[in-house]
Amino acid sequence: MRRPATTFAVLTALGIAVLAIQFLLPLIAWSGRGKIDAGAFDRAEASYAAGLAMRAERPDDARAKFLESASQFESLLATSDAAGIHFNRANALLEAGRTSEAIAAYLAAERRLPGDASIEANLAEARSRVVRVTDRPEPGILERTQRLWSPIGPATRTIVAALLLWGAALGAALGLRRAVVPLAALGLGLAATCAVDALSAGESTAAVVAREAVLRKGNGEGFEPVLAEPLPAGTECRVIEARPGWIEVRCSAKVIGWLREDAVIQVR
Amino acid sequence: MPMSIRDSILVPIATAMLALACSLAAWAQSVSVQVSSQTAYVDEPVRVGVTIENARDFEGPFIGEVDGLEIRRLPGEQNFSSTTRINGRITEKVTVGIGYEIIPKRAGTFVVPAFTIQHEGKELATKPFRLEVTVSEVGDLMRATVRCNPSTIYVGQAGTLALEIAVKRYRDDRLGITLDEASLWSLVNDDASTWGMFGPALQKLRSENRRPRGEIRMIDDVEYVVYTIERPFDPIAAGPPAIGDVRVRMEYPLRLTRGNDVFFENRVSLAESRPVSVRPLLDDVTVLAPPEGGRPASWNGAVGRFKLDVAAKPVDVAVGDPITLTIRITDTSGTAGLEGLQAPTLADQRTFDEGFRVSKEAAAGVVEGRAKIFTQSIRATSDAVTTIPPIEFSFFDPSAGEYRTARSEPLPLRVRPSSVARANIDGADEPDSAAPSAVASPVAGGLVANFSLAEIARERVLAPLDLAIAIVPPLALLVWLAAGPALLRSLSRGDAAKRRIREARSALERSLESDGSSEARERTLLAYLAARVHADGAGFSRGDAIDRLRAAGFAGDDVARCERLLRELERARYGGAAPDPGAIRELVDQLDRTTTVAGGAR
Numbered sequence: 001m002r003r004p005a006t007t008f009a010v011l012t013a014l015g016i017a018v019l020a021i022q023f024l025l026p027l028i029a030w031s032g033r034g035k036i037d038a039g040a041f042d043r044a045e046a047s048y049a050a051g052l053a054m055r056a057e058r059p060d061d062a063r064a065k066f067l068e069s070a071s072q073f074e075s076l077l078a079t080s081d082a083a084g085i086h087f088n089r090a091n092a093l094l095e096a097g098r099t100s101e102a103i104a105a106y107l108a109a110e111r112r113l114p115g116d117a118s119i120e121a122n123l124a125e126a127r128s129r130v131v132r133v134t135d136r137p138e139p140g141i142l143e144r145t146q147r148l149w150s151p152i153g154p155a156t157r158t159i160v161a162a163l164l165l166w167g168a169a170l171g172a173a174l175g176l177r178r179a180v181v182p183l184a185a186l187g188l189g190l191a192a193t194c195a196v197d198a199l200s201a202g203e204s205t206a207a208v209v210a211r212e213a214v215l216r217k218g219n220g221e222g223f224e225p226v227l228a229e230p231l232p233a234g235t236e237c238r239v240i241e242a243r244p245g246w247i248e249v250r251c252s253a254k255v256i257g258w259l260r261e262d263a264v265i266q267v268r
Numbered sequence: 269m270p271m272s273i274r275d276s277i278l279v280p281i282a283t284a285m286l287a288l289a290c291s292l293a294a295w296a297q298s299v300s301v302q303v304s305s306q307t308a309y310v311d312e313p314v315r316v317g318v319t320i321e322n323a324r325d326f327e328g329p330f331i332g333e334v335d336g337l338e339i340r341r342l343p344g345e346q347n348f349s350s351t352t353r354i355n356g357r358i359t360e361k362v363t364v365g366i367g368y369e370i371i372p373k374r375a376g377t378f379v380v381p382a383f384t385i386q387h388e389g390k391e392l393a394t395k396p397f398r399l400e401v402t403v404s405e406v407g408d409l410m411r412a413t414v415r416c417n418p419s420t421i422y423v424g425q426a427g428t429l430a431l432e433i434a435v436k437r438y439r440d441d442r443l444g445i446t447l448d449e450a451s452l453w454s455l456v457n458d459d460a461s462t463w464g465m466f467g468p469a470l471q472k473l474r475s476e477n478r479r480p481r482g483e484i485r486m487i488d489d490v491e492y493v494v495y496t497i498e499r500p501f502d503p504i505a506a507g508p509p510a511i512g513d514v515r516v517r518m519e520y521p522l523r524l525t526r527g528n529d530v531f532f533e534n535r536v537s538l539a540e541s542r543p544v545s546v547r548p549l550l551d552d553v554t555v556l557a558p559p560e561g562g563r564p565a566s567w568n569g570a571v572g573r574f575k576l577d578v579a580a581k582p583v584d585v586a587v588g589d590p591i592t593l594t595i596r597i598t599d600t601s602g603t604a605g606l607e608g609l610q611a612p613t614l615a616d617q618r619t620f621d622e623g624f625r626v627s628k629e630a631a632a633g634v635v636e637g638r639a640k641i642f643t644q645s646i647r648a649t650s651d652a653v654t655t656i657p658p659i660e661f662s663f664f665d666p667s668a669g670e671y672r673t674a675r676s677e678p679l680p681l682r683v684r685p686s687s688v689a690r691a692n693i694d695g696a697d698e699p700d701s702a703a704p705s706a707v708a709s710p711v712a713g714g715l716v717a718n719f720s721l722a723e724i725a726r727e728r729v730l731a732p733l734d735l736a737i738a739i740v741p742p743l744a745l746l747v748w749l750a751a752g753p754a755l756l757r758s759l760s761r762g763d764a765a766k767r768r769i770r771e772a773r774s775a776l777e778r779s780l781e782s783d784g785s786s787e788a789r790e791r792t793l794l795a796y797l798a799a800r801v802h803a804d805g806a807g808f809s810r811g812d813a814i815d816r817l818r819a820a821g822f823a824g825d826d827v828a829r830c831e832r833l834l835r836e837l838e839r840a841r842y843g844g845a846a847p848d849p850g851a852i853r854e855l856v857d858q859l860d861r862t863t864t865v866a867g868g869a870r
Contacts, residue, residue: 041812091718094715165743
């Protein structure tokens with residue numbers, strides 16, 4: 001009969017061989033996904049540059065060019081969900097005067113690349129063009145927590161977490177028990193942050209008011225308005241609940257109400 | 269009745285000729301004209317239809333010009349096709365209908381020339397026709413006027429333009445019926461009328477299933493029904509307003525008749541009418557440009573009467589920090605055009621020259637009720653600044669006929685020194701006033717450039733699957749390395765225990781099958797019981813066995829039976845009766861079937 005020690009050694013060796021191959025898969029997956037059509041990207045950039053060139057003298061033509069550029073960047077989103085594409089599209093929309101859509105696109109870029117200085121600067125510029133009648137809604141607990149680790153991108157955190165866990169595994173194999181626990185704890189912690197990001201990615205609650213709209217106390221035109229004035233376009237809010245044709249939003253800590261679904265752009 | 273030989277020959281020939289004639293008729297190309305009326309009034313359009321049959325690819329129609337007639341082709345064309353099958357022969361007929369409008373410009377008798385088309389090198393033409401044109405004597409039947417409220421309006425001001433259509437009330441003395449305003453409006457020919465800039469307003473009324481309101485008014489001692497169509501007016505240039513091509517046409521009643529309709533209801537209907545049409549007169553509408561005399565330099569086109577309110581946030585800032593000014597310009601006159609209203613240009617106001625950096629770009633504004641709200645960022649360039657100076661907004665007040673300037677209240681401001689270090693070019697402690705400043709001056713506003721393709725390509729997009737692929741393998745290996753040896757040991761222990769039980773059971777069976785002594789049977793049973801409760805077999809006594817079986821959770825009956833059998837085997841050693849081997853087997857089988865806390869492995 002095979003001794004347990006022999007069985008363990010054989011299984012461990014087999015596991016290392018299989019898992020070492022699997023370790024390469026993320027890199028393969030990342031390198032093969034989200035390829036951007038360089039020609040289409042250049043055309044979108046060219047439209048944007050043309051808009052900038054004619055902005056001062058022919059504002060109407062420039063606006064058309066910016067809208068064309070935004071549309072071209074939007075078509076690139078079919079193949080790549082990169083923050084940069086959302087950001088470039090947002091720039092084109094903002095230059096075209098579509099401030100609400102631009103803010104939604106900036107927020108989408110910010111979700112994918114938190115803490116990026118360019119995105120934050122242009123988002124601030126877009127926000128400065130909006131008249132707010134309420135305070136901006138406070139971020140939720142999850143979002144505040146995510147901001148703690150957001151300066152390090154999820155891909156970087158994933159790779160570091162994997163390396164730490166491989167290090168802990170190596171330590172365990174070599175009998176370095178003192179190194180195993182901290183390496184494993186750090187690796188698992190980083191992996192947990194990535195898991196939280198990945199699981200919450202599809203559950204954005206951010207939204208932007210697309211056009212001037214009346215905030216109502218219920219999901220119907222018959223309900224009384226919450227505010228005496230309509231919410232201006234570009235107002236940021238958080239989605240609480242959705243019902244057919246209507247969305248309940250929180251515009252600030254105290255201002256909560258319902259907007260028509262078509263008056264709101266939900267950030268994806 | 270049987271056919272004669274002659275008939276049997278003639279009938280097929282006649283049928284064939286008839287089919288041929290039909291098919292030829294179906295394939296013959298032709299062009300014809302249909303006229304709605306050969307009598308018309310000056311400026312009254314006459315509809316003409318040109319029908320082209322069986323000519324798929326043709327050029328035209330063409331028609332020469334006629335002095336005194338304006339002939340214009342109506343947009344679109346109608347296409348029809350029909351397929352006929354006679355005796356299995358399929359023929360297809362194609363018809364194209366094209367509409368024209370002929371508008372006589374003077375009275376007289378005109379000959380409208382032939383409409384011609386070119387088809388496969390051949391020219392096909394309609395017949396010319398005559399058109400008798402007389403002057404429409406509208407007289408006092410209908411009149412139209414365009415009025416403006418206010419009647420004198422300035423560029424930049426907002427007002428209302430109203431098209432008033434006055435139709436003389438009609439009374440049929442014979443029937444003693446006077447048409448009401450709804451009936452009279454139904455006689456206005458919507459399709460033949462053109463509405464110019466009032467078209468959208470009328471379209472909106474129609475979409476709401478409404479019609480222009482009509483009121484009875486006495487004009488020159490004659491009773492009229494006056495219909496009014498209003499639209500907002502926001503003039504952008506001085507001079508008479510461009511109202512577009514407005515012409516109102518209606519069928520004015522000449523005689524009514526009473527009769528039964530298809531549902532046998534007694535109804536009054538129009539027995540005779542005459543078309544009348546009018547173009548509206550502009551009733552003393554004057555659009556003026558604000559005077560140049562006394563115009564302030566800061567005036568940027570505002571006309572009306574305004575109130576200015578300014579709010580700043582934050583008001584406790586460091587040098588260079590942005591301060592958002594919210595400028596609310598409220599129209600108190602109720603006549604200002606707010607859409608085109610521009611914000612006061614702070615960069616041109618001297619009070620902001622010192623102490624503030626102001627963007628030269630015009631601030632975007634939002635109309636809210638009778639106010640327009642602008643937001644603009646300014647930055648204090650010195651900590652000596654203590655107030656945001658009053659903002660001036662100049663406007664032309666049309667009621668007073670002069671320019672006025674509204675000023676906001678100064679707003680208190682606290683400016684702290686900036687924490688940004690000032691680099692001195694000469695490296696001296698005190699800045700040299702003659703040396704150029706080395707302090708960067710940031711410009712407010714503007715966008716940061718797009719991401720390049722290379723930057724985007726470097727961006728890693730993480731999917732949950734990526735995370736799983738990256739994390740699960742090392743984590744699984746780590747768990748395996750940490751827990752694997754212990755697990756294997758546990759499995760190994762389990763195997764040994766099972767093996768020991770099997771071996772003890774075999775030894776017991778052997779002793780039961782052979783005519784072994786009671787002592788051997790007692791020893792092998794105790795060895796089995798020791799294996800069953802994972803106890804050391806050496807020195808394992810009856811008392812130990814009973815205690816461990818109870819501790820392991822075996823059933824009380826089984827334990828009692830075990831104790832009785834062990835006692836009997838013990839007595840048999842000293843000459844007592846040995847227990848039946850079947851009873852021992854039965855007990856062991858029962859213990860084998862039992863899963864306990866300590867004896868999980870069987």
